[in-house]
Amino acid sequence: MNFTTQLIKKISEKKSILCIGIDMDPDRIEIKSSPTLEDLRKYTLKVIDATLDVAVAYKPNMAFFERWGSKGYQWLEEMLEYIGKDSILICDAKRGDIGNTARQYAISIFDHFGFDAVTVSPYMGSDSISPFIERPEKGVFVLCLTSNPGARELQLLRADGKPVYMNVIKMVKRLNANRNCGLVVGATQGDEIAEVRRESGNLPFLIPGIGAQGGDLEVAVKEGNRDGVAIINVSRSILYAGDQSEGAIRASARNFQEQMNDALFDLRRNL
Amino acid sequence: MNFTTQLIKKISEKKSILCIGIDMDPDRIEIKSSPTLEDLRKYTLKVIDATLDVAVAYKPNMAFFERWGSKGYQWLEEMLEYIGKDSILICDAKRGDIGNTARQYAISIFDHFGFDAVTVSPYMGSDSISPFIERPEKGVFVLCLTSNPGARELQLLRADGKPVYMNVIKMVKRLNANRNCGLVVGATQGDEIAEVRRESGNLPFLIPGIGAQGGDLEVAVKEGNRDGVAIINVSRSILYAGDQSEGAIRASARNFQEQMNDALFDLRRNL
Numbered sequence: 001m002n003f004t005t006q007l008i009k010k011i012s013e014k015k016s017i018l019c020i021g022i023d024m025d026p027d028r029i030e031i032k033s034s035p036t037l038e039d040l041r042k043y044t045l046k047v048i049d050a051t052l053d054v055a056v057a058y059k060p061n062m063a064f065f066e067r068w069g070s071k072g073y074q075w076l077e078e079m080l081e082y083i084g085k086d087s088i089l090i091c092d093a094k095r096g097d098i099g100n101t102a103r104q105y106a107i108s109i110f111d112h113f114g115f116d117a118v119t120v121s122p123y124m125g126s127d128s129i130s131p132f133i134e135r136p137e138k139g140v141f142v143l144c145l146t147s148n149p150g151a152r153e154l155q156l157l158r159a160d161g162k163p164v165y166m167n168v169i170k171m172v173k174r175l176n177a178n179r180n181c182g183l184v185v186g187a188t189q190g191d192e193i194a195e196v197r198r199e200s201g202n203l204p205f206l207i208p209g210i211g212a213q214g215g216d217l218e219v220a221v222k223e224g225n226r227d228g229v230a231i232i233n234v235s236r237s238i239l240y241a242g243d244q245s246e247g248a249i250r251a252s253a254r255n256f257q258e259q260m261n262d263a264l265f266d267l268r269r270n271l
Numbered sequence: 272m273n274f275t276t277q278l279i280k281k282i283s284e285k286k287s288i289l290c291i292g293i294d295m296d297p298d299r300i301e302i303k304s305s306p307t308l309e310d311l312r313k314y315t316l317k318v319i320d321a322t323l324d325v326a327v328a329y330k331p332n333m334a335f336f337e338r339w340g341s342k343g344y345q346w347l348e349e350m351l352e353y354i355g356k357d358s359i360l361i362c363d364a365k366r367g368d369i370g371n372t373a374r375q376y377a378i379s380i381f382d383h384f385g386f387d388a389v390t391v392s393p394y395m396g397s398d399s400i401s402p403f404i405e406r407p408e409k410g411v412f413v414l415c416l417t418s419n420p421g422a423r424e425l426q427l428l429r430a431d432g433k434p435v436y437m438n439v440i441k442m443v444k445r446l447n448a449n450r451n452c453g454l455v456v457g458a459t460q461g462d463e464i465a466e467v468r469r470e471s472g473n474l475p476f477l478i479p480g481i482g483a484q485g486g487d488l489e490v491a492v493k494e495g496n497r498d499g500v501a502i503i504n505v506s507r508s509i510l511y512a513g514d515q516s517e518g519a520i521r522a523s524a525r526n527f528q529e530q531m532n533d534a535l536f537d538l539r540r541n542l
Binding site for chain 1: 294296332334335337338339340341342343344345347348363365366367368369370371372373375376378379383384392393394395396397398399414417418419420421422423424425426428429430431435438439442484
C-alpha cells in the first residue's frame with residue numbers, strides 16, 4: 001500500500017491528524033538542573049504512554065538524538081521499538097545530498113531505524129530525493145515553505161515569475177508517481193498554506209509551527225486539509241505541558257487533537 | 272584563531288589542499304561479498320594510516336556511518352579519535368533546520384564529535400545557519416552550487432535577475448563576521464567556479480566532485496584558489512584505489528596531492 005493511502009487509513013482509524021514531534025531538549029525538562037540521557041529516556045517513555053492512542057504519527061527529530069552521539073542513536077532505536085507499529089513514524093532529518101549518499105541515508109532511516117517516512121531538503125534537486133521514493137510504502141515530505149523567519153530568504157525569492165517554493169511543488173508533483181510524496185508547509189505561513197494547497201493538488205502536508213512557534217491551528221487544519229490530508233505537528237506544547245506529568249501531557253495532546261478535529265468537522269460541513 | 276586562518280595555516284604546514292572524503296561503502300570493498308562493520312572499521316584505519324601526512328582535511332560523510340545506527344556512530348567516534356588533531360575534520364552533514372534544532376546539531380557535531388567544520392544547506396535561510404557560526408574557531412561550508420546533475424533544478428533558477436546560488440553567496444558573506452564561513456562549490460560546474468569566486472571575495476571553498484564524479488581537477492584548483500583558498504575533496508578514487516592495499520591508497524592520495532600542488536604552483540606563477 002502506498003504511503004499516502006496508509007496515512008489516510010491511519011488518520012481515519014485513529015481519528016487524529018496530530019503528529020507529535022519528539023525533540024527532547026534537556027534544558028526544558030524540569031526534573032533537575034541537568035538531566036542525564038537516562039532521565040530523557042524515561043521522560044520520553046512517559047510522553048509515549050500518555051499519547052499513543054491520541055497521535056496519528058510521531059516525528060522524532062534526529063538532531064536531539066544525535067547530540068548524544070552513539071548513545072543517543074541507541075536511545076532512538078529503543079524508543080522506536082517502544083512506539084511500535086500502530087503509529088506513523090516520521091524521521092525529521094531534512095537530509096539532502098547526492099544520490100550515492102542519499103541512498104545511505106535511505107538505508108539508515110527506512111531499513112536500520114524502520115521509519116515510515118522522512119523529511120528531506122530540495123536544495124540539491126530531484127536526484128537527491130530519488131533514493132528515498134523508490135519504495136511506494138515509504139513516504140517523503142519535502143521542505144517547501146518552512147515555519148522559521150529565514151524561510152523567506154530563499155524560499156520566497158521570485159524565480160521565473162514565481163517563488164522558489166512553487167518550483168519545489170512542481171518538482172515534488174513530478175516525483176510522486178508512487179503516491180508517496182508530500183510537502184512540509186509551516187503553519188506560521190498563514191495565507192500561503194492555501195496557496196500551496198491550490199498548486200499541489202492532493203499531496204499530503206506535514207505542517208509544523210503550531211504551539212511554541214505561534215502558527216494558527218485553525219487555518220493550518222482547514223487550508224491544509226482542503227482537497228488532501230495534512231497532519232499537524234506539535235512538539236514543545238505537548239512534550240513540556242503544564243507540570244510535565246503524564247496527565248498534563250495527555251491533556252495537552254487530547255486538547256490539540258480535539259481542536260484539530262473540530263476544525264476538520266467545520267471544514268467538511270462547509271465543503 | 273578563526274576557522275579561515277586555521278585552514279590557511281594548516282594548508283601551508285601540510286603543503287596540501289587535499290581533503291579526503293570518508294564515505295565507506297560496503298559495496299565497494301573487495302574483501303568479501305558483504306563486509307561487516309568491523310571490516311569497514313579496519314579498512315578505514317588503513318586509509319587513515321596511508322594518508323595522514325598527505326591530506327590537509329578529512330571529511331567523513333554522516334550518512335555512511337548513520338546507516339549502521341548507533342554502532343555506526345560509535346565507529347565514527349573512535350575513528351575521529353584515531354585521526355587526531357593534526358588534520359582539519361569536516362563533518363559532511365548538509366544539515367539545515369530551524370534554529371532550535373540547528374543548535375542541537377551544532378552540539379552534536381562540534382562538541383560531541385569534536386569536528387572543526389560542518390557542511391550545511393541554505394534552503395531554510397540564515398537563522399538555520401546561525402547556531403553553527405557562533406564560535407569563530409568552528410567552520411561552516413554552506414552548499415552553494417553542488418556537483419550533482421539535480422543541482423541545476425533549484426540552484427540555477429534565476430531569481431531577481433541572478434541564479435539562486437548567487438543569493439546564497441550574498442547570504443554567506445553577510446554571515447561571515449567571524450571569518451568562519453565558506454562555500455561548497457562542485458568541481459563539475461566548470462566555468463561557474465570562477466564566477467562563484469568573483470562574487471564571493473575570499474571565502475574558502477570546499478570543492479567536491481573530483482574523481483568518480485568527473486570534475487576537472489586543474490580548473491577546480493586554479494579557479495578555486497584565485498583570491499582565496501579552496502580545498503579539493505576526493506573520496507572514491509582514493510578510498511578504493513587500485514588493489515585497495517595501503518600502498519595503492521597512499522599512491523593515489525599522493526598523486527592527487529601532487530597534481531593539486533602543480534596546478535597551484537602554475538596559478539601562482541601566472542598571478
